[in-house]
Amino acid sequence: xYFPYLYGRRxxxxxxxxxxxxxxxxxxxxxxxxxxxxxxxxxxxxxxYKTVGAKLHLxxxxxxxxxxxxxxQAAWTVEVAGYVAQPAVVTPVMHVxxxxxxxxxxxxxxxxxxxDVALVVLQGGLSPITIAATxxxxxxxxxxxxxxxxxxxxxxxxxxxxVPLVPRFPINVNANYPAESAFSLDPKSYGPAGFGDFALIDxxxxxxxAGGAGAGAVAVHMTYQEPxxxxxxxxxFLSDDRIQKSPPDAIKLLQSIQHMTNQQTATPGRFLxxxxxxxxxxxxxxGKRTSLEKSKQQQISHHLHTVAHCL
Numbered sequence: 001x002y003f004p005y006l007y008g009r010r011x012x013x014x015x016x017x018x019x020x021x022x023x024x025x026x027x028x029x030x031x032x033x034x035x036x037x038x039x040x041x042x043x044x045x046x047x048x049y050k051t052v053g054a055k056l057h058l059x060x061x062x063x064x065x066x067x068x069x070x071x072x073q074a075a076w077t078v079e080v081a082g083y084v085a086q087p088a089v090v091t092p093v094m095h096v097x098x099x100x101x102x103x104x105x106x107x108x109x110x111x112x113x114x115x116d117v118a119l120v121v122l123q124g125g126l127s128p129i130t131i132a133a134t135x136x137x138x139x140x141x142x143x144x145x146x147x148x149x150x151x152x153x154x155x156x157x158x159x160x161x162x163v164p165l166v167p168r169f170p171i172n173v174n175a176n177y178p179a180e181s182a183f184s185l186d187p188k189s190y191g192p193a194g195f196g197d198f199a200l201i202d203x204x205x206x207x208x209x210a211g212g213a214g215a216g217a218v219a220v221h222m223t224y225q226e227p228x229x230x231x232x233x234x235x236x237f238l239s240d241d242r243i244q245k246s247p248p249d250a251i252k253l254l255q256s257i258q259h260m261t262n263q264q265t266a267t268p269g270r271f272l273x274x275x276x277x278x279x280x281x282x283x284x285x286x287g288k289r290t291s292l293e294k295s296k297q298q299q300i301s302h303h304l305h306t307v308a309h310c311l
Contacts, residue, residue, distance in 0.1 A: 036065030276302030
């Protein structure tokens with residue numbers, strides 16, 4: 001099983017909708033969504049997954065983005081309650097933050113008694129031993145971020161599935177990406193605990209309301225499975241132009257997509273013809289100038305489709 005952690009922004013939500021049918025078929029990809037905005041932004045995603053019979057892991061105590069005040073959090077909880085109540089649609093996830101107490105965790109477990117639930121720990125707070133004692137014998141998958149030691153959780157709770165959320169994309173400047181990088185081992189090699197990461201996004205929490213100043217180099221990241229080893233790899237296709245705002249990002253994006261299609265021609269079948277791939281290809285064939293956000297949507301969509309296919 002594969003557990004990609006996404007922040008619930010528009011590009012991620014739309015990517016999840018694009019691959020809902022693929023994910024819902026013998027589901028082996030289980031997206032974890034941390035909401036970052038009002039509940040209404042999630043309704044289309046939740047409705048789509050309900051319709052196709054797919055399931056989301058949903059953080060039910062969001063505190064970041066535009067959900068930082070008690071009033072915002074309470075309103076969000078009320079609006080999504082009908083979806084969270086449906087086990088076929090949502091696996092409730094608790095974000096165990098630095099402010100979470102033992103009673104908070106116990107209340108979460110009691111609220112969803114008899115349900116599959118999960119925890120995500122992205123920073124220090126409750127000790128692994130305290131969490132383990134509170135869970136007791138109840139099976140709960142525990143996702144741990146890169147700022148905490150996964151081995152401490154594995155040692156404290158050997159009967160639980162502890163899944164590290166691995167940051168696969170440590171490079172912050174597009175121009176510094178190599179032509180190709182390793183992503184993961186064979187997706188089928190991870191055993192019953194599965195594997196997790198932040199997909200193709202930066203693991204750092206997004207900045208709310210921060211607009212970009214325009215890219216230097218534009219990159220298109222495309223996942224594929226290496227036939228000889230079954231490992232997942234990502235090719236990074238950079239634009240030819242790498243000066244900020246010159247030319248516009250939409251032109252640079254078409255340059256990157258051209259390199260992507262050149263690679264597919266040179267190595268036929270390397271990239272699956274996912275909805276994300278074919279949409280990017282259509283941008284080039286029609287000369288459509290689109291946004292970096294739409295490009296990101298297609299890249300994430302292609303990635304999720306590819307991993308689902310590999311599993």
